[in-house]
Amino acid sequence: MSFVLGLTGSIGMGKSTTAAMFADEGCDLWDADAAVHRLYAEGGAAVAPMQDAFPQAVVDGAVSRARLKEIISEDPAALRRIEAIVHPLVAEDRAKFIAGSTADIVVLDIPLLFETGNEAQVDAIACVIVPPEEQRARVMDRGTMTEAQFEAIRDKQMPAEEKCRRSDYVIKTDTLEAARKQVQDVVSDIRSKLANA
Numbered sequence: 075m076s077f078v079l080g081l082t083g084s085i086g087m088g089k090s091t092t093a094a095m096f097a098d099e100g101c102d103l104w105d106a107d108a109a110v111h112r113l114y115a116e117g118g119a120a121v122a123p124m125q126d127a128f129p130q131a132v133v134d135g136a137v138s139r140a141r142l143k144e145i146i147s148e149d150p151a152a153l154r155r156i157e158a159i160v161h162p163l164v165a166e167d168r169a170k171f172i173a174g175s176t177a178d179i180v181v182l183d184i185p186l187l188f189e190t191g192n193e194a195q196v197d198a199i200a201c202v203i204v205p206p207e208e209q210r211a212r213v214m215d216r217g218t219m220t221e222a223q224f225e226a227i228r229d230k231q232m233p234a235e236e237k238c239r240r241s242d243y244v245i246k247t248d249t250l251e252a253a254r255k256q257v258q259d260v261v262s263d264i265r266s267k268l269a270n271a
Contacts, residue, residue: 076102076180077264078172078195082187083202084231085224086213088247092202093183095257102177106184109167110160114139119166123159128152161190168195179264188232188240200260201241203234204248 081096083089097103113120114137125132131141145152172180184192193199204212213224238244243260247253 076172076175076177077268078197079179079181079260079264080187080193080196080199081181081183081202082185082199082237082241084209084234084237085185085227086209087202087204087234088212088253089183089185089202091250092200092245092247092253092257093181095254096179096181096261099258099261100177101179101181101261102171102175103181103183104168104171106164106168106182106186109164113137113160113163113167119163120160124156127155127159178268179261186231188237189230193240198242198264199240200243200245201234201237202245202247202253203238204246206234208248209234 079096079101081089081093083092093103093105110120112118114124115121116135118136120137121132121135124137128142128145131137131145133141142156146156168182172182182192182196184190187193187196187199209228210221210224213219214221219227243256243263245253245256245260
């Protein structure tokens, strides 16, 4: 039975990079965003139910995220219906991954861990954080969104300080070296607890 560690953090905090560091330490890694991409892809489990609920969202046999955004902007209530389809499928994908893992530690990369109420599904939580100005700079440097879009996303997420307060481990990702050392410390701590359990 694997120890399940939830990994969370707001946009631009370095969560994906940190997740890869856990994989480098021999942990199995499940990525919520990647799971959604699989479910939305041609042949994915979300395609048929989404086609039934929102036929205009399916393009060339796959769910179009761009179309979903349009649907939600026209009808904000649609988001709840979309989540009602996708969240159970994501939970099923996650459960299968955990059941099939042979690693001692499984890391679940879930950006909205607290917001979706998934904290009860894990044994411990690690939150990644950087100062707000660094977060903003990282997101703006990607060149994929405007300041207004970044602020809208950030405002929908639980404040970073609150996420850290509710987590068992906090990983500051201001430098790669520091982040890697903290990841190694978290893995060592969990492994020592498993050895003494």
